[in-house]
Amino acid sequence: MNYVEEALRGNQLAGARLIRLLEEGDPQGIEHLKALYPHTGRAFILGMTGPPGAGKSTLVDRIITELRRRDLKVGVVAVDPSSPFSGGAILGDRVRMQRHATDPGVFVRSMATRGHLGGLSRATGEAVLVLDAMGYDVILIETVGVGQDEVEIVDMAHTTAVVCLPGMGDDIQAMKAGILEIGDLFIVNKADRPGADEVVKQLQVMLEMRTAHDQDAWRPPVLKTVAVRNEGIAEVVDAFYTHRDHQERTGILAERKAKRQMHFFRELVKEMAAERIFGVAEGTDHYARMLVDLTARRLDPYTAAETLLDQTLGGGDPR
Amino acid sequence: MKQKKVRVLIAKPGLDGHDRGAKVVARFLQENGYEVIYTGLHQSPEQIVNAALQEAVDAIGISVLSGSHNYVFPEVMKLLKERGMGDVVVFGGGTIPEEDIPPLLATGVKALFRPGTPLEEVLEFMKENVG
Numbered sequence: 001m002n003y004v005e006e007a008l009r010g011n012q013l014a015g016a017r018l019i020r021l022l023e024e025g026d027p028q029g030i031e032h033l034k035a036l037y038p039h040t041g042r043a044f045i046l047g048m049t050g051p052p053g054a055g056k057s058t059l060v061d062r063i064i065t066e067l068r069r070r071d072l073k074v075g076v077v078a079v080d081p082s083s084p085f086s087g088g089a090i091l092g093d094r095v096r097m098q099r100h101a102t103d104p105g106v107f108v109r110s111m112a113t114r115g116h117l118g119g120l121s122r123a124t125g126e127a128v129l130v131l132d133a134m135g136y137d138v139i140l141i142e143t144v145g146v147g148q149d150e151v152e153i154v155d156m157a158h159t160t161a162v163v164c165l166p167g168m169g170d171d172i173q174a175m176k177a178g179i180l181e182i183g184d185l186f187i188v189n190k191a192d193r194p195g196a197d198e199v200v201k202q203l204q205v206m207l208e209m210r211t212a213h214d215q216d217a218w219r220p221p222v223l224k225t226v227a228v229r230n231e232g233i234a235e236v237v238d239a240f241y242t243h244r245d246h247q248e249r250t251g252i253l254a255e256r257k258a259k260r261q262m263h264f265f266r267e268l269v270k271e272m273a274a275e276r277i278f279g280v281a282e283g284t285d286h287y288a289r290m291l292v293d294l295t296a297r298r299l300d301p302y303t304a305a306e307t308l309l310d311q312t313l314g315g316g317d318p319r
Numbered sequence: 320m321k322q323k324k325v326r327v328l329i330a331k332p333g334l335d336g337h338d339r340g341a342k343v344v345a346r347f348l349q350e351n352g353y354e355v356i357y358t359g360l361h362q363s364p365e366q367i368v369n370a371a372l373q374e375a376v377d378a379i380g381i382s383v384l385s386g387s388h389n390y391v392f393p394e395v396m397k398l399l400k401e402r403g404m405g406d407v408v409v410f411g412g413g414t415i416p417e418e419d420i421p422p423l424l425a426t427g428v429k430a431l432f433r434p435g436t437p438l439e440e441v442l443e444f445m446k447e448n449v450g
Contacts, residue, residue: 001403013372013403020375024323087324088349094370095359101366107373112354114324 004035007134012107015134019109022126033126036133041257043075043132043139046240047157049119049179052145054163055189057096058227059236060142064100066237067138073105075131078142079120082112089113093142107131119143119150125264128156146179154182155263158253159243161236163187164203166195180206183220185239191224191232200224218246277312286311325450326376330358330367335385340412340434344380347438348445364394371399371407378408378449388415388423396426408449412436 003021006014021029046063048056060076067074078093089112100106109131111121120143131139143153153160162183186207188199203222221239225232247253281287290308293299329345331338338360345355356374358367371379383391392411399407405427412432415423420431430444 012369016373016375020326082354083349086350086352088352089354090345090349091354091356092359094356094374098358098362098366098370101358101369101373102363108370109373110356112324 003032007032007036007130008039010134012104012134015107015130016109019123019127019130022130023111023121023123025123029126033129036130039133040129041132043128043136044159044240044244045128045132045157046138046140047143047153047160048140048163049143049146049150049153049160049182050163050187051165051168054145054165055227056142056145056163057093059163059187059189059225059233060093060140061096061099062225062227062230062233063140063237064097064106065230066233068100068103068105070237072137073135074100074107075128075134075136075139076106076108076142077111077124077127077131077139078108079111079113079124079144081144082114084115087114107134107136113144117150118152119146120152120156125156151179151182155260158247158256159184159240161185161187161240163189164199165190166193166199168199181210184218184243185220185236186222187225187232187236188222189225189227192226192229196224216250218243218250218252277308280312281308323450324352324354325378325445326354326356326374327378327380327445327449328356328358328367328371328374328376329380329382330362330370331360331382332362332364332367332391333383333385333387334361336360337384338382340384341380341382344382344412344438344441347441351442351445353445364391364398367395368398368402368404372402372404376407378410378445381409381411383411383413383415386414388413389419392423392428393426396428410441410444410448412441 001014003014003018007018018029018032022033048060050056064074080089080091080093082089091110091112093110094108097108109127111124111127113121116122124141128139128141141153141157143150160182162179164186166188186203188196200222207220223232223235223239225236290299290304294301294304327348329341331341345357348355356376358370367379381391381395395409399405409428410430411428414434415431423431429448432441
């Protein structure tokens, strides 16, 4: 099968197998991705993040339905954590989305974090590129259940929604330094439960503090949903597009896209550099001695790292 | 960076809601390093095969306790072949009468585990046939 041609035609099997190659770090996958790359950059990339149990998957399920009603093709990348002990994972986000499994306009891919921190997996960005090239109009990324620090999604998505729950008033205080800053819109899900209006109010107060100094700044809306009853979903989708319009008008979207490219590029350089450096060093006597000295604490890791870099990249004292 | 992981879809077709077996197997495989995609209840063969396709899995495990095994397994095997996924290993478990097993295995199902099978047997099967 010609992965590139078939993926561009929208062939789900080709796309799926290509994502698998990328996830496994297969060099052939990267070659395919290079060929697909000119066909990317068209999709509207949405991030959904929030604490575990907030209802992210159910919201994604309903948002898919709404986007399909608007005649848009939808790709989903749903990330769940890997076990740090076994390396295995149970990826259960699909359970909420299986009604779309027979719709050819929807493609759902579950991914395990495989030790990657930040709320996504290492290959999430690559999976998004494949779905983009396959012609999905909107790509939804669902992060792992996050608390404070897992904010990598902002570098990936054009618009990010943070999902909250009623009754987490104190938690919102705790969240403010972390994921509160990344939301372009906020969703208070399960809003039929008591305490929903309080959470909305708290969020609004804190968001006002965030944007008070700037007239043109985007003011993140706080929306109430009851995803299981499909309430408030159309409003959420409208808000995604209102935010996109604002970002386009103000030039922020272009800026964010440029930043995303830079981020992607820098991460790649880091990853490839590390691979090459260790690739050259591993197996040499000098490297083996270095590891022995490190383990025995005769050598500090800073000096060791500097020496290794000097030796592989040049500029240092070649011993 | 090479990161090979075996991906398995665990699915629960049909109308019965008895998913404990499926969940126990899912958890057990996770604890042994597998990435398990769980579909939830009431899946049609079409849904199972499409999910397996999108998730690019190496294997599909199907739990049937509703007596619909003689429909579900052959249908899944047929759809897999149609979609070019003949290389995906299919196994199953549940209340499947002894005499129904050979004809199902003849359709290409690799193994069927009856109630009471020790989990280690499933793991051994996975290691031998999937990775």
